[in-house]
Amino acid sequence: MPSQQRRNPADIVFSSVTAIASFSVIVLVIGIFYVLVSESSLAIGRFGITKFLASTDWDPVRESFGALTNIYGTVVTTVLALTIAIPVAIGIAIFVTEISPNFLKGPIGAAIELLAAIPSIIYGMWGLFTLSPIMSNHIEPFLKRITADIPVVSILFEGTPMGIDILTASVILSIMIIPFTASISRDSFNLTPSIVKESAYAIGATKWEVIKNVVVPYSKLGVFGGIVLSLGRAIGETMAVAFVLGNSHRITTSLLDAAATITVTLANEFAEADNDLYLSSLFYLALVLFVMSFITLAIAKLFLLKAERKYSR
């Protein structure tokens, strides 16, 4: 800003308006936190913090509420989804940056971005009508059969394959987050200076050795940031899992059982909560979700900022 210039009154007005608009973000973050805390104060007063987080109760009739079944569902589906998504996403990033012929790079990159643009409700509905029958008729019986004789693993696949369960929800969630992880990994891989890669090629490294020993170490901060960002997104995803998770409040060891995540519970029960404590407990759940995802996203942002600083040097 040119300081020697006397401030024009219209300029003062305009700059104030823009300032107010941008401070709205801070107001929103603080406002959401404050409102969620005050709305859940009834439940906080009744159940406390540790008791709410550690209780597996979710009983609207007896008015006893705990978050553990929901947190468990959120954590299990998210971890499983990431386990499936990360290798595929990094494979895609490697293909697009290093292997694919130039004429394919654009179309595949575009396809990945389109996949990211499809709204989550489409994923959810597709999961319910198309993926769920495939899972219950083919994939889940197959997994049951091959794991039947392995002692601990078979616990994961106990029960009747219904297709409405943790496994199906995790698969859909993984398809949803693959594009995010892939495009951030691709951008990070692309930042590796070609002179560093060429030096490795010059001493006789194969393509895979260049990727493994040069590209990945160089871009690991960015890739890691991308993975944490996907984690943050997966924690808060609602519609993709709401269709196929079944909304059942219990802790189960089998991936073929229905479960509930925080988001699914909110989507299914919020508009129907018929008394104050029930509604307040749901707000409490929303608060837990907000804090969980905010912290995860902040960590992701920290890594991405660090990566940015490193590359720009």
Add this chain to the structure above:
Amino acid sequence: MPVTVGMKFDMNREKMRKLEGFIAMTLSTLAAMAGLFWLVFILGDVLVHGIKALNMGLFTNDPAPAGIEGGGLRNAFVGQIMITFCATLIGVPVGVLGGTFLAEYARGRTIAKIISVLSDIMVSVPSIVIGTFIYAVVVKPVGHFSGWAGAIALAIIMIPVVLRTTEDMLTLVPWTLREAAFALGAPYYKVIIQVVYRGAAAGILTGILLSIARVAGETAPLLFTSFNNSFFSVNMNEPIASLTVTVFQYAMGPYESWHAQAWAASFVVTIFILLLTIIGRVVVKWRFGK
């Protein structure tokens, strides 16, 4: 003969390295194919089922009573357009002006950095949390669900998206351009509106398009704000139907005819969003490509 043994060892080692590389490359290629496979699978499914269920009546009729064949989703199409339009009216000005502050008046200041990082986090905050927030601050005090509540919830999701793209796009405009305008004696606000905005117009427009694409498919924040309405309504002060909430309700419902209409509605939403995304990409390519 140590030399020959060494040679032989080297040959094996080389073969192993090549094999390892080959396996890794094959796996990566398979991963990319898998990604494309899902896209084709999901889009193909939505297209096939959607087109089958698509007919004019869908756009011109209101829903038939539950379980009865026929009827359409006129109420949901109109509701969706109204909610998205109102959300854009609120979200875009706030986002563009906020981004302007970060890139111009507060450029390089700590406060700009903080707001920028917070916006990045807000972009990914679970949309259902925004829904509960609006329920508490709009729906509860007013006493009933309303279209406005839904529009405000979507606007809140839009603001950080528009704000961040605007900031990035304005930063791309060369500083010397502003100095040229300052040299003519123009006050800063005139420089921004007449020089900087023009230079960044295509980029800002893309950000707006992508943010509309983002909120047009949102369901979770509408569930307990605009709720749903099985009758035709253009009153934003009352519960109003939206395509996405209707898809949720119909797909989870027991009737075949509902399922068909859910596919059709998904088809329309998907095509709309993909078109916006592709237009956005084309604008970026045309303006900033090579």
